[in-house]
Amino acid sequence: MKYLSTLLIACVAQVAFAQKMAVTVNPATAQLFEESIPVKNGKKVNVTTGSMGILAVLKGYATQGYSYAELKKKGGESFTITLEKLAPLPSGYTSKKLELKKITDATGKVEKPDRMGLYGVTIKGTELNSTPFTSAITQSFIEYGYKMDETGGVFETKEKGSADVAIAAELIYFSKDRRGDGFQVSIIVEWSIYSYAEKKVIGKITTAGYSDTAETQFNPELVSAFKDASLGLEGNSEFQKLVKK
DSSP, X not given: OHHHHHHHHHHHHHHHHHOXXXXXXESTTSEEEETTEEEOTXXXXXXXXXXXXXXXXXXXXXXXXXXXXXXXXXXXXXXXXXXXXXXXXXXXXXBOEEEEEEEEESSSSSOBOOEEOGGGOEEOOBOTTSHHHHHHHHHHHHHHTOEEOSSSGGGOOSSOSSOSEEEEEEEEEEEEEOOTTSOEEEEEXXXXXXXXXXXXXXXXXXXXXXXXXXXXXXXHHHHHHHHHHHHHHHTOHHHHHHTBO
């Protein structure tokens, strides 16, 4: 009898500790991804697993996501991720000259050196401040219509080239899965916008990125996820106002 009572108390405590939250998305046509795996709208998640996260993706909208640690702070039994449409640059818009200054991996899960695998095969590492990543992000801004300084940035020791504004990207959430032949990658990025004229950070904006292009190599899939996260910043009306010339 004592054993059954103890077991019952343990079960009740476990249920209470789980702290489930139902996550929905607006518009309802968007797709939710938990740890890069597609899940149904209204997915009940365990917010006590703080390192995990969930993203909402819909073409034409900025991808948005939250770690479960963030959702736990919000509290409640349900939460709706509301996606914002990507805002095109207004007619006649001219931006200040921007430069990508640095990409930081705050998760500690992504950046890795090259290493030796089975049978002496070299496994390619991941360096976020390498050309495939920095060039892809810079080009994404240019294609959206922003002016970018491609001569400065992360490879320069000088504080400023011809740029007016520096952008730094901090990776604060990452997950990957491998279904089929390729990788699926989810990221959340906090962008810091620094004004050289004001000598301070003038804004911080968080976006998310998801990629599933059937790429069999990890790094190109991660690059694609960063481009998606970049698109969310480029199409953000607040950001557009901050860097308007």
